[in-house]
Amino acid sequence: MSALPQQDTAPDCVVRIEHLDKWYGDFHALKDVSQTVAAGERIVICGPSGSGKSTLIRCINQLERHQRGTVEVLGEILDDNVKRLERIRRSVGMCFQHFNLFPHLTVLKNCTLPQTANLGVPQEEAIERALALLDKVQMREHANKYPGQLSGGQQQRIAIARALCMQPRIMLFDEPTSALDPEMISEVLDVMVDLARDGMTMLCVTHEMGFARKVADRVIFMDHGEIVEQAPPERFFHAPSSPRTQQFLNQILDHGVTRA
Amino acid sequence: MTTPPSHAEPISQTVASPLPNAWQWARRHLFPSPGHTVLSLITLAFLLWFVPTALDWLIFSATFIGESQADCTGGGACWLPISQRIEMFVYGFYPDTQEWRVNVAFALAAGLFPLLYAKRLDRRWILAYLAALPFVMWWLLKGGAGLPEVSSTKFAGILVTVFLGVVGMVFALPLGILLALGRRSSKPIIKMLCVLYIELIRSVPVITLLFMASLMVQLFLPPGVFIDILLRVLAVLILFTAAYMAETIRGGLQGIPKGQYEAAKALGFSYWKTMGMIILPQVLRNTIPPLLTQFIGLFKETTLVMIVGVLDIVGIAMSTTAAPEWLGLEHEVYLFLAMFFFVICFALSRYARHLEKQLERSRS
Numbered sequence: 001m002s003a004l005p006q007q008d009t010a011p012d013c014v015v016r017i018e019h020l021d022k023w024y025g026d027f028h029a030l031k032d033v034s035q036t037v038a039a040g041e042r043i044v045i046c047g048p049s050g051s052g053k054s055t056l057i058r059c060i061n062q063l064e065r066h067q068r069g070t071v072e073v074l075g076e077i078l079d080d081n082v083k084r085l086e087r088i089r090r091s092v093g094m095c096f097q098h099f100n101l102f103p104h105l106t107v108l109k110n111c112t113l114p115q116t117a118n119l120g121v122p123q124e125e126a127i128e129r130a131l132a133l134l135d136k137v138q139m140r141e142h143a144n145k146y147p148g149q150l151s152g153g154q155q156q157r158i159a160i161a162r163a164l165c166m167q168p169r170i171m172l173f174d175e176p177t178s179a180l181d182p183e184m185i186s187e188v189l190d191v192m193v194d195l196a197r198d199g200m201t202m203l204c205v206t207h208e209m210g211f212a213r214k215v216a217d218r219v220i221f222m223d224h225g226e227i228v229e230q231a232p233p234e235r236f237f238h239a240p241s242s243p244r245t246q247q248f249l250n251q252i253l254d255h256g257v258t259r260a
Numbered sequence: 261m262t263t264p265p266s267h268a269e270p271i272s273q274t275v276a277s278p279l280p281n282a283w284q285w286a287r288r289h290l291f292p293s294p295g296h297t298v299l300s301l302i303t304l305a306f307l308l309w310f311v312p313t314a315l316d317w318l319i320f321s322a323t324f325i326g327e328s329q330a331d332c333t334g335g336g337a338c339w340l341p342i343s344q345r346i347e348m349f350v351y352g353f354y355p356d357t358q359e360w361r362v363n364v365a366f367a368l369a370a371g372l373f374p375l376l377y378a379k380r381l382d383r384r385w386i387l388a389y390l391a392a393l394p395f396v397m398w399w400l401l402k403g404g405a406g407l408p409e410v411s412s413t414k415f416a417g418i419l420v421t422v423f424l425g426v427v428g429m430v431f432a433l434p435l436g437i438l439l440a441l442g443r444r445s446s447k448p449i450i451k452m453l454c455v456l457y458i459e460l461i462r463s464v465p466v467i468t469l470l471f472m473a474s475l476m477v478q479l480f481l482p483p484g485v486f487i488d489i490l491l492r493v494l495a496v497l498i499l500f501t502a503a504y505m506a507e508t509i510r511g512g513l514q515g516i517p518k519g520q521y522e523a524a525k526a527l528g529f530s531y532w533k534t535m536g537m538i539i540l541p542q543v544l545r546n547t548i549p550p551l552l553t554q555f556i557g558l559f560k561e562t563t564l565v566m567i568v569g570v571l572d573i574v575g576i577a578m579s580t581t582a583a584p585e586w587l588g589l590e591h592e593v594y595l596f597l598a599m600f601f602f603v604i605c606f607a608l609s610r611y612a613r614h615l616e617k618q619l620e621r622s623r624s
Contacts, residue, residue: 061525061526063522063525063526082530086528086529086530087528089525089526089527089528090527090528092526093526094523094526096519096522096523096526098517098519099519100517100519100520100522100523101523102520102523102524102538102542103542104541104542104545113537114527114528114529117529117533117537118527118528118529118533119528159523162527163526163527166527166528172526
């Protein structure tokens with residue numbers, strides 16, 4: 001699968017955002033943002049807190065409703081049509097900062113219930129698929145435990161497996177490692193790197209610059225609700241054109257947030 | 261300790277003889293301080309006096325067999341008004357030949373308990389049983405469709421209490437859930453109606469509602485249409501309890517983190533599937549204790565229907581104490597009532613405890 005960013009709106013463009021505006025009350029969270037994502041592309045979005053990066057990816061599966069502009073995902077424009085939205089959401093996986101596993105269900109049930117309830121997959125097939133994916137994130141032996149019995153890193157890997165069980169065409173990651181203890185970050189990043197190597201279309205909001213260097217096709221820097229700069233990782237890290245990007249990079253690199 | 265010192269230490273640590281242990285336990289828990297000791301001794305003295313006296317009156321000197329009050333010569337309790345009128349207490353004025361129908365209805369209601377304890381049973385079967393139970397009970401008791409009809413004026417006693425209690429519980433919880441969801445709905449009309457309903461019902465005493473059900477409802481119905489008084493008071497009990505349950509459940513809903521809704525949405529769950537499969541299972545397990553309190557409250561509130569002329573177990577008890585041949589035996593009759601309610605409410609409470617424990621085990 002092509003790893004190169006598509007320059008225009010080619011037929012394999014899976015997300016197209018045009019002139020997106022989003023307000024929280026008086027706060028202008030996204031200001032006229034436009035962006036396209038091609039199939040197979042891996043994008044890392046970074047920026048200071050409050051810059052609108054989470055809001056942007058949450059608009060792609062409409063966990064946040066936008067007020068102006070269009071969001072087109074997998075060829076369908078997202079509006080008030082709830083049925084269409086639910087259908088699109090089944091093809092767009094998402095991982096959250098706080099994992100959000102369902103605490104009343106076992107790990108296995110967390111992975112099978114969305115399949116059986118929303119995709120109509122038969123029980124046996126759902127279990128088979130869930131176990132295969134839990135195996136992939138090395139959590140198969142914990143299949144019958146409850147989320148509360150597991151560490152943050154383990155829960156996040158399960159959350160990734162749960163999202164993959166829906167066989168999504170796009171994966172969104174909203175700061176997947178921000179709530180983790182340092183020693184657990186790499187186990188989650190390893191899974192994400194594997195996923196990227198398999199050719200999944202990914203949009204990751206993260207401060208893990210090592211991860212960005214390793215897998216990203218494009219790094220997007222946002223500030224104050226705007227896309228300030230986007231570039232392939234080498235150019236982004238070594239020759240950023242905007243002073244604001246420069247400043248941001250200096251800050252996070254100085255404090256050792258990045259990992260190789 | 262008489263064991264040789266060389267073995268005494270390890271043994272006394274692991275399997276010490278029970279007597280010194282009991283003494284140590286008593287010293288630590290009953291007599292740790294002078295104040296505590298006084299309290300313990302007073303309690304002990306009270307128990308030593310009360311338990312034998314009570315048992316003597318209740319059982320050893322009591323009369324269980326006989327025809328009339330004249331047979332009560334033991335000096336203890338006279339249980340004859342209950343044993344002689346037990347049929348009245350259980351079946352009310354139900355025709356003798358049809359009493360098997362009441363028995364079947366009771367058995368079906370009692371069958372809920374083992375069903376609720378069963379672990380390996382599909383939840384859908386339990387729900388189907390619960391949903392069918394009120395209708396089957398009403399059909400059995402009232403008749404029609406193959407069974408000879410029995411006028412509900414013949415319904416009285418435990419029959420009425422159990423019917424109101426069981427059917428009330430089966431309907432009150434789902435209605436309470438719907439009201440709670442409605443109150444949090446994003447649709448203003450639904451939200452307003454639910455808020456209005458809950459606030460209105462909660463601000464009016466249940467007795468007032470019962471009087472309205474017995475006297476006023478008929479005024480608003482077209483002539484010729486008649487709703488059974490039993491069903492009307494049942495409706496009041498359900499509507500009343502549901503309003504309280506709705507508030508309990510709303511509290512539980514507020515305790516569920518936003519992330520749970522977002523994760524469910526992101527996985528493509530619809531609103532009803534999110535609620536039914538993700539949110540409500542968590543809410544209900546968190547609200548077991550307050551919901552149980554409301555179930556118990558509902559069961560005890562069934563006794564208020566007596567005020568509007570429906571003879572439940574309390575109604576039969578009062579008619580018993582008023583009968584000339586059983587005059588002066590109020591103590592026994594009301595004690596029997598208290599025991600009846602205690603047994604059922606305590607069983608409910610134990611079931612809730614069992615549920616909580618089972619859920620704790622699955623979570624830890």
